[in-house]
Structures are given as structure tokens and as C-alpha cells.
Amino acid sequence: MKKILVLLSAILLSACASTKTAKSGVGVTVSFEGATPIFYFTPAYPEAALTKHQEGTVKIGFIVGKDRKPTNLKVLASAGKTLDAETLNALEKTTFQEKYIGQSLSATATFKAD
Structure with missing residues (x-):
């Protein structure tokens, strides 16, 4: 069962890796x-x-909370209000492994229009 969950997580992660129009x-x-x-x-x-x-x-800088979700999110480098807000919104749905609880991490989203 654990192997199936790990495999499913890997598939979902690769599917979510980037969004293209x-x-x-x-x-x-x-x-x-x-x-x-x-x-x-x-x-x-x-x-x-x-x-x-x-x-x-x-x-975005953040700390992984007890629920394994990002907390204390802070914009460390901005690309403008609209892109910052979209990045924060997506990041709030992120889940990390339990071993990262309490750790300070960061995520970077790059938006390319052409």
C-alpha cells in the first residue's frame, strides 16, 4: 500500500510540475x-x-507547520501583486513530509509570458 501511495504521489508531482498554455x-x-x-x-x-x-x-519563504502546510509565508522577491498573490494561493495548498515540520524553506515560481 505504501509503495502505491509513493508511486501515486510521484505521478501527481510530475503532472503538477509546470503549467503551460x-x-x-x-x-x-x-x-x-x-x-x-x-x-x-x-x-x-x-x-x-x-x-x-x-x-x-x-x-516565497515559509516555515512548515505541524499540519505539514506552509505557515508564515513571506514574499522574498516580488514579480508584482498579481503574480505574488497567485503564487501564495498555490503554495498554501502544498503538503510536505512530516520530517520538515518546523523547518524554514522557500519556493520560487517563474512566470514566462512569451
Whole structure:
């Protein structure tokens, strides 16, 4: 049963690794520093930001809470209010292994519009 869960987690993680739109080169990639999450969502590229060709990198610092979710989220590097908010929203749904509880980690989302 444990092997099935690990395999399923790996499949879900690879499926969530990046979000691409129909346009080539447009999308969002996410990386984590200090740990690999069990589960996470890639931020969606907000339509308003795509229309304005807004790009950038958002870096969020956080501590893994007792529920294995990020707490005390802080924007360490901003790409603008819209992209920051989308990154924070996606990161709040992330789950880490129990061994990371109490650790300070970071995540980086890169938004590329062309």
C-alpha cells in the first residue's frame, strides 16, 4: 500500500510540475529549496498578467507547520501583486513530509509570458 501511495504521489508531482498554455514558451515553473513537497499546485498564469505580458520570478519563504502546510509565508522577491498573490494561493495548498515540520524553506515560481 505504501509503495502505491509513493508511486501515486510521484505521478501527481510530475503532472503538477509546470503549467503551460497553448502558446509556446508561455507558462509557470516552480522549484523548492530545502525539500521536495509531497503535493503541490503550480500557480495559474493570471489572464490579466498574460495580456500585459507581465513576467517575473516570485520567491516565497515559509516555515512548515505541524499540519505539514506552509505557515508564515513571506514574499522574498516580488514579480508584482498579481503574480505574488497567485503564487501564495498555490503554495498554501502544498503538503510536505512530516520530517520538515518546523523547518524554514522557500519556493520560487517563474512566470514566462512569451
